[in-house]
Amino acid sequence: MSYQVLARKWRPRTFHELVGQEHVQRALVNALDQGRLHHAYLFTGTRGVGKTTLARILAKCLNCTANGNDDSGVTSTPCGQCENCRSIDDGRFVDLLEVDAASRTKVEDTRELLDNVQYAPTQGRYKVYLIDEVHMLSTHSFNALLKTLEEPPPHVKFLLATTDPQKLPVTVLSRCLQFTLKNMPPERIVEHLSKVLEVEGVSFDESALWLLGKAADGSMRDAMSLTDQAIAFGQGQVRQGDVAAMLGTLDQRHVLTLLEALAEVDASRVLNEVASLAEQGPDFAGVLDDLLGVLHRLAVAQMVPGALDNGHGDREVLLTLASRFTAEDVQLYYQIGLQGRGDMDQAPEPRTALEMTLLRMLAFRPQGVPKPAQTPLPMTGDAVPEQTPESPAESTPAASQSAPASQEPASVVGAAAPDVMPHASPTPASAEGSQDKLSPTAPAGPDTPTSVETSPPRGGEKARPASELPPPWEALPEDIPNDPAAQSAASLQGVEAPAWQDDEEYASAAVSDAVDAGSPSSHVPEPEPEPSMASEPQEAVAPGTPASQSLDSPSSAVEEAADEVVKPSGRSETSSIAAETMPAPSHNEADARLNQAAWLGLFEQLGLGGLTRNLAAHCVVEQDDGDQLDLRLAPSQSAMNAEVHVKRIQQALADAGVDRKVRIEVGEIPETVETPRGQSERIATERHAVAVEALKADPHIQKLQSTFGARLVETSVEPRQNPDSA
Known part of the structure; x- marks a missing residue:
């Protein structure tokens, strides 16, 4: 037969x-x-x-x-x-x-x-x-x-x-x-071929069946025909090497080796692997296609490990490999690979295009750490096991590279990012009732570390930290106003009183910090109040705008307070009111602890960028014991929580003078607690509202509306970023 x-x-x-x-x-x-x-x-x-x-x-x-x-x-x-x-x-x-x-x-x-x-x-x-x-x-x-x-x-x-x-x-x-009728997945084809070959008495390698299942492209009849061909090619056996040679396909192990070299950030190993591939004369476009397919599966493995298919019989290998990449690296490599695939037709040689694409992946990879940290799977906000911290030589370049790109000149007023003095910004509606007890330039609370300086410098001058201010018994330099209240505003500006603290008690402790920064003694006699300057005219404010919101921006309020050259009395109106209404200061041992208000004021000085900045902007301070800083992250941003970002935040804090171990945990954040991101959005919204009101009150705008029936498109209004430049 x-x-x-x-x-x-x-x-x-x-x-x-x-x-x-x-x-x-x-x-x-x-x-x-x-x-x-x-x-x-x-x-x-x-x-x-x-x-x-x-x-x-x-x-x-x-x-x-x-x-x-x-x-x-x-x-x-x-x-x-x-x-x-x-x-x-x-x-x-x-x-x-x-x-x-x-x-x-x-x-x-x-x-x-x-x-x-x-x-x-x-x-x-x-x-x-x-x-x-x-x-x-x-x-x-x-x-x-x-x-x-x-x-x-x-x-x-x-x-x-x-x-x-x-x-x-x-x-x-x-x-x-x-x-x-559905296409046959490789898993189903491999399962059926295994049963057929066992009954037929043909020895086989499971990896060879996976190659056949992929080559069949969803057709069971094609899989059976290819199996017939493989049996004849292998003299009665189905072996992985024979099937790969018969199909002329690239061994998946080469693609995994390339990805391991990318995970190690080893450009030399990447080029050596491409050279070994070239000896086999492969289709380099097909190599890049296979690489993109594996990158897609790595992204799935990082987010939802249970959804990772076993289409090539390498599920466990990919799960292990996925933990060696950060999520942003996988996404970046995939996008660069897609772009390189489209550029292959214009490249002089396919091999050159593949090498340039792989080198571009390494060149544009974020340079936070030399090698990616181990990524927990799935990528959630769960705590990451502690790892050995990098040496300063490894982590310092990252901070030095990211800081100039993200920091802005402190003299620029009213930027949308929270680079302004939070304490001078208008308070939410829920706190308006108690806000009138504080002056616009009220200093920060007792938890503010005195070594952190967030006051915007004037006229290109460099900000002076509080530690550099001379004691009161020595003559002050000409560039520092000879006034205790002005010194307080210049040395301890940077944080906004949290909404959950009592304003009077908080302001009292703030004045205590201001006095402590200028005198070695813990108790200084309260200065007598000076005549008020309330009779002086104020700037024009849009109708209905509260006095606390009448400034162009929060940072302009700080500059005006620091600039108020002390009149004959040597004291500004706001500082005299604060000194008049607040009790005598007392020293607090928790002054060096970082609270939420200090975190808001310190955020812009950290010089963070990219995903690390976005992660930190959604965090609030939960606890600071002087050794470890616990931050709480909003659950909606839990996918960004990775050890590499935590290390960058920790290094940025150390560079800013706050040496802490940082731990980020996912948890619900009360609506009354403001994150740096929320602060930035609030400031931008308030400045936009002030700009809209100013335009509505402009006589030229009103004339256009009455004469031509013009309409002000409020969404197109953009506040002036630097009012002083006009």
């Missing part, structure tokens, strides 16, 4: 032998068991997924005569032993008419076929017309078929199969019960 190929030998003969089409199997079995049979079925799907096989199984179900009993009725489990079942399996059943529409496209062929529809079946219960590749019929053939397809005789069933249902007329589709 001649050899029968695997694709025909292992063709399913019942619904229960069918692989990978459970949705179609369930519908047909239920219809057969309940006797709810349609007169026309349409099976669609790619090649080799079982369209013709399903049609033949359905024909056996309609005509099976178990034990030779014609009255047994339609069944969903044909016996396969009766004469009708054997005839259908052998292709000699007279009442099953298989038509190849690709070779019989003329209308005359269709009419000849339909001339015999009216006659009763000869051998079986139903006369079944199986039209394969039905989309190849001509328009006239479809028109000739429509009437019979809509109302066939009761003993006739039409089974249509096609790989391109878009070419079928809508009139044909509406007359059929359509079933779309």
